[in-house]
Amino acid sequence: MKTGLTSPRALVLSLAAAGVIGAVGTGAYTSARAVAAPPAQAVAVAGTTAAGTSAPTVSMPDFSTITARDGQAVVNISVTGTTKTAAAEGGPQMDPDDPMYEFYRRFGGGQGPRGQQQPQRETPVRGQGSGFILSADGIILTNAHVVKDAKEVTVKLTDRREFSAKVLGSDPKTDVAVIKIEAKNLPVLAVGSTKTLKAGEWVLAIGSPFGFENTVTAGVVSAKGRSLPDDGYVPFIQTDVAINPGNSGGPLLNTRGEVVGINSQIYSRSGGYQGVSFAIPIEVAMQVKDQIVATGRATHARLGVAVQEVNQAFADSFKLDKPEGALVSNVEKGGPADQAGLRSGDVIRKVDGEPIVASGDLPALIGQRKPGSKITLEIWRQGAREEISAKLGDAAEKGTAVAKNEEGGAKQGKLGLALRPLQPQEQREAQVDGGLLIAEVAGPAALAGVQTGDVLLAINGTPAKSIDQVREVVAKADRSVALLIQRDGNKIFVPVRLG
Numbered sequence: 001m002k003t004g005l006t007s008p009r010a011l012v013l014s015l016a017a018a019g020v021i022g023a024v025g026t027g028a029y030t031s032a033r034a035v036a037a038p039p040a041q042a043v044a045v046a047g048t049t050a051a052g053t054s055a056p057t058v059s060m061p062d063f064s065t066i067t068a069r070d071g072q073a074v075v076n077i078s079v080t081g082t083t084k085t086a087a088a089e090g091g092p093q094m095d096p097d098d099p100m101y102e103f104y105r106r107f108g109g110g111q112g113p114r115g116q117q118q119p120q121r122e123t124p125v126r127g128q129g130s131g132f133i134l135s136a137d138g139i140i141l142t143n144a145h146v147v148k149d150a151k152e153v154t155v156k157l158t159d160r161r162e163f164s165a166k167v168l169g170s171d172p173k174t175d176v177a178v179i180k181i182e183a184k185n186l187p188v189l190a191v192g193s194t195k196t197l198k199a200g201e202w203v204l205a206i207g208s209p210f211g212f213e214n215t216v217t218a219g220v221v222s223a224k225g226r227s228l229p230d231d232g233y234v235p236f237i238q239t240d241v242a243i244n245p246g247n248s249g250g251p252l253l254n255t256r257g258e259v260v261g262i263n264s265q266i267y268s269r270s271g272g273y274q275g276v277s278f279a280i281p282i283e284v285a286m287q288v289k290d291q292i293v294a295t296g297r298a299t300h301a302r303l304g305v306a307v308q309e310v311n312q313a314f315a316d317s318f319k320l321d322k323p324e325g326a327l328v329s330n331v332e333k334g335g336p337a338d339q340a341g342l343r344s345g346d347v348i349r350k351v352d353g354e355p356i357v358a359s360g361d362l363p364a365l366i367g368q369r370k371p372g373s374k375i376t377l378e379i380w381r382q383g384a385r386e387e388i389s390a391k392l393g394d395a396a397e398k399g400t401a402v403a404k405n406e407e408g409g410a411k412q413g414k415l416g417l418a419l420r421p422l423q424p425q426e427q428r429e430a431q432v433d434g435g436l437l438i439a440e441v442a443g444p445a446a447l448a449g450v451q452t453g454d455v456l457l458a459i460n461g462t463p464a465k466s467i468d469q470v471r472e473v474v475a476k477a478d479r480s481v482a483l484l485i486q487r488d489g490n491k492i493f494v495p496v497r498l499g
Contacts, residue, residue, distance in 0.1 A: 061202050061255040067216050070257040072158050072187040073133040074206040074250060076213045077142055079150035081125045125149060130207035130250030132189050132259060138181040141285055142249030143264055144170035147177050155181050158214055169292035173233045173300055174280060175264050176288040189251060192258025194281045199223055205241045205263050207250030217242040226278060227360025233300060233367035236278040237261045243277040252279040287368060301369040301392035304335025309359045310347060313495030317460050317482035318347060319383045325349045326362040330491040340390035344484055344491060345461035350378035367395060382461055415474050416443025419467050430455050430486060436464050448496045458484040
């Protein structure tokens with residue numbers, strides 16, 4: 001469950017499959033998606049500083065060696081299928097090869113370019129993507145969106161041989177798919193690790209952007225553990241490697257020629273590469289692959305909470321040393337978190353010893369666990385550190401959600417709320433045991449996004465039982481308070497700066 005206080009002004013995000021040639025969008029996250037090999041040869045580059053002294057020698061990877069040795073295991077994937085699309089009855093139909101076709105198919109909402117309502121019809125779909133061979137007998141990894149709705153999948157090797165492929169399974173939550181061709185003695189990629197991968201490290205991609213097979217692009221790792229909208233199960237690797245439609249599913253390689261990720265998405269305002277690319281860590285992909293090969297499907301665990309970001313205002317309110325962790329805004333009744341004793345207002349800081357820095361780290365860590373497994377959570381509750389154990393559920397039922405919140409500040413030093421106790425009927429309608437109704441909003445609370453009609457459930461983790469109690473908490477607060485409110489059945493924390 002994802003909740004929000006207001007509809008924030010936001011950059012329009014378009015999700016278009018980069019496995020389909022010609023996909024465009026505006027301000028978009030765009031889907032693009034052994035034995036260790038010996039190190040690649042390096043080229044030494046030396047220079048001088050402004051003072052004339054010798055600068056340290058810099059070793060540049062020999063990308064040609066990596067490409068020649070490991071590029072043979074990268075394949076081109078072509079898919080054909082059908083999908084239901086909106087088309088004006090009796091009018092002209094959009095050509096699937098039209099650059100705007102994919103945009104209107106995904107975002108037209110059943111309307112054509114001029115807004116007219118259109119009936120549904122079966123339309124042929126053709127697309128291209130990339131993949132890479134993991135086993136000599138034909139196991140290939142690619143993106144789930146590359147083979148989505150595919151009726152026929154064709155794999156083309158670097159030696160120009162073509163094979164019909166079978167989709168063994170796909171996992172939309174991580175955008176990983178496994179396909180297989182009937183062949184033997186195929187070249188394979190060595191599997192690396194992202195644990196030692198560092199920001200600034202050289203990486204390269206091999207794929208088929210815009211259908212140009214065996215294209216090599218290189219860059220550096222920009223960051224690790226990135227969380228993207230609607231992709232909570234993957235801690236993405238961000239790079240500046242040029243990734244374009246058709247690169248989907250291709251490998252991201254380190255300077256040893258080991259695959260460390262699957263190229264999956266780009267951030268773009270035009271539909272093309274603009275310097276920000278994302279890859280699925282190979283550990284996530286291999287975990288999904290093993291499950292699909294064994295059972296035909298992948299499973300993910302769930303905790304049963306909605307969490308939101310811990311900003312500086314929340315850190316001040318909850319007396320945290322730094323703004324890190326996942327703030328629990330809602331706990332699913334009867335879910336794994338509820339049974340473990342988690343409460344709204346807890347800040348989850350570690351899972352089995354792994355730090356939770358941003359709220360998006362939590363769904364990614366939980367999603368990689370198996371349903372039924374037990375975890376230890378380090379939480380911050382009422383100004384003290386605690387540890388609790390939880391048995392995880394199955395994400396196929398419900399998931400761990402990241403709640404959205406509006407941040408705001410104020411120059412005034414008061415809270416700006418007019419409160420009154422809830423009547424018994426109002427409590428039943430809101431399905432709460434206590435709380436105070438927010439009758440009027442002004443000053444800091446209004447700027448933070450609190451609205452008239454919201455129900456104040458807690459302030460700084462303390463249940464809101466009376467107006468005097470709220471005044472007391474505000475009086476003791478330093479720079480900010482955290483309000484837990486309920487609106488339309490959804491709970492969310494709101495940070496309010498007191499000045």
